[in-house]
Amino acid sequence: MDTQDTEDTGEFLLSRSGTANERLHAMIPGGAHTYAKGDDQYPEKLAPVISHGRGAHVWDIDGNRYVEYGSGLRSVSLGHAHPRVLEAVRRELDRGSNFVRPSIVEVEAAERFLATVPTAEMVKFAKNGSDVTTAAVRLARAVTGRPRVAICGDHPFFSVDDWFIGTTPMSAGIPAAITELTVAFPYGDLAATEELLTRYQDEVACLILEPAGHTEPPPGYLAGLRELADRHGCVLVFDEMITGFRWSEAGAQGLYGVVPDLSTFGKALGNGFAVSALAGRRDLMERGGLRHSGDRVFLLSTTHGAETHSLAAAMAVQTTYAEEGITAQLYALGERLAAGVREAAAGMGVGDHLVVRGRASNLVFATLDESRQPSQQYRTLFLRQLLAGGVLAPSFVVSSALDDADIDRTVDVVAGACAVYRKALDAADPAPWLAGRPVKPVFRRLA
Numbered sequence: 001m002d003t004q005d006t007e008d009t010g011e012f013l014l015s016r017s018g019t020a021n022e023r024l025h026a027m028i029p030g031g032a033h034t035y036a037k038g039d040d041q042y043p044e045k046l047a048p049v050i051s052h053g054r055g056a057h058v059w060d061i062d063g064n065r066y067v068e069y070g071s072g073l074r075s076v077s078l079g080h081a082h083p084r085v086l087e088a089v090r091r092e093l094d095r096g097s098n099f100v101r102p103s104i105v106e107v108e109a110a111e112r113f114l115a116t117v118p119t120a121e122m123v124k125f126a127k128n129g130s131d132v133t134t135a136a137v138r139l140a141r142a143v144t145g146r147p148r149v150a151i152c153g154d155h156p157f158f159s160v161d162d163w164f165i166g167t168t169p170m171s172a173g174i175p176a177a178i179t180e181l182t183v184a185f186p187y188g189d190l191a192a193t194e195e196l197l198t199r200y201q202d203e204v205a206c207l208i209l210e211p212a213g214h215t216e217p218p219p220g221y222l223a224g225l226r227e228l229a230d231r232h233g234c235v236l237v238f239d240e241m242i243t244g245f246r247w248s249e250a251g252a253q254g255l256y257g258v259v260p261d262l263s264t265f266g267k268a269l270g271n272g273f274a275v276s277a278l279a280g281r282r283d284l285m286e287r288g289g290l291r292h293s294g295d296r297v298f299l300l301s302t303t304h305g306a307e308t309h310s311l312a313a314a315m316a317v318q319t320t321y322a323e324e325g326i327t328a329q330l331y332a333l334g335e336r337l338a339a340g341v342r343e344a345a346a347g348m349g350v351g352d353h354l355v356v357r358g359r360a361s362n363l364v365f366a367t368l369d370e371s372r373q374p375s376q377q378y379r380t381l382f383l384r385q386l387l388a389g390g391v392l393a394p395s396f397v398v399s400s401a402l403d404d405a406d407i408d409r410t411v412d413v414v415a416g417a418c419a420v421y422r423k424a425l426d427a428a429d430p431a432p433w434l435a436g437r438p439v440k441p442v443f444r445r446l447a
């Protein structure tokens with residue numbers, strides 16, 4: 001067994017990780033560089049600190065090995081230390097990583113990206129998703145002359161910048177005047193979106209949304225948004241941070257056949273290396289360049305945006321996806337996992353309480369209480385049992401490095417967790433199985 005023995009009470013200790021977490025909190029606000037990686041997202045005293053990873057497995061500093069899901073917040077879709085990606089990165093590291101003028105790698109990376117996403121005509125690279133989504137918003141405001149941003153209120157995250165974070169419960173430090181310029185529309189409801197655009201006639205610069213999420217877009221929905229944006233003179237922006245590569249190599253726009261004006265990519269693009277992309281129509285993108293007669297838009301200007309090794313990683317990822325059929329592999333692995341988890345949950349009598357959702361390449365799970373309402377307590381119970389069984393799974397988002405044995409092992413651990421889940425439901429109280437405070441939502445007003 002890769003992890004320490006445990007009873008269903010969840011007795012499982014991570015002493016070295018606990019000490020390292022205290023060191024992290026002493027120096028780093030939140031104890032992590034991404035809120036979603038914080039130890040408040042894990043059962044108390046059970047937030048492993050990672051030593052290393054290879055393929056679909058990671059090891060913590062206490063010596064435990066885990067099958068990992070949602071790797072790198074969905075960014076590591078090929079598995080850790082993928083050989084083709086590492087080979088490309090090492091080749092560029094020996095040639096220098098950053099220069100005073102563009103590298104030829106920037107030409108090659110742009111050509112490769114635009115061949116992968118043929119619905120885009122120009123691309124600009126950066127290091128993280130927030131930079132490119134904010135650049136898309138700024139560009140939309142510049143070309144339309146309008147102040148408001150319309151976000152899909154059903155999607156959880158777009159940017160760390162004020163125009164979005166001001167709409168969340170963690171809005172401290174953001175002036176109300178900025179927040180008021182962001183309005184929300186519901187996913188899948190064209191009538192409500194048109195009502196919003198009519199209410200703010202000639203004020204909305206763009207509609208920004210994830211083109212798909214845990215549910216499929218209703219028939220005609222994305223095409224309807226395209227028509228609404230055209231009719232109301234606003235820019236349609238697809239946030240493809242998650243859907244890029246996992247839905248198809250060209251993202252959701254490639255799968256569903258609806259072309260946005262602008263789109264943003266990241267996460268899977270670099271397999272864990274820092275690279276993101278803003279892509280879109282030439283006439284819009286050129287406003288951030290030098291070959292137009294209008295007012296200049298400060299689109300993106302990043303010291304490290306064109307680091308050669310990250311762009312080389314992106315090219316290797318795209319090549320691997322195309323040559324090895326990675327997207328199809330992700331679907332197959334996800335379908336096997338979802339079927340196994342659902343069968344295990346049903347077999348233990350908790351099929352209506354542990355619910356797997358989403359596209360096979362991007363699975364999440366919901367933990368529901370006795371009344372079938374979302375429950376952080378039951379999520380804590382479930383995560384605790386998974387960790388003790390050697391499965392690190394804040395979601396069930398697969399990487400192509402998983403094999404059938406990993407999936408089967410995961411399903412076995414889930415079955416054991418569901419047996420404990422059933423006991424808690426029968427007792428109508430999960431508290432005895434938590435051994436501490438419940439996990440917390442990322443976005444909340446107070447720590």
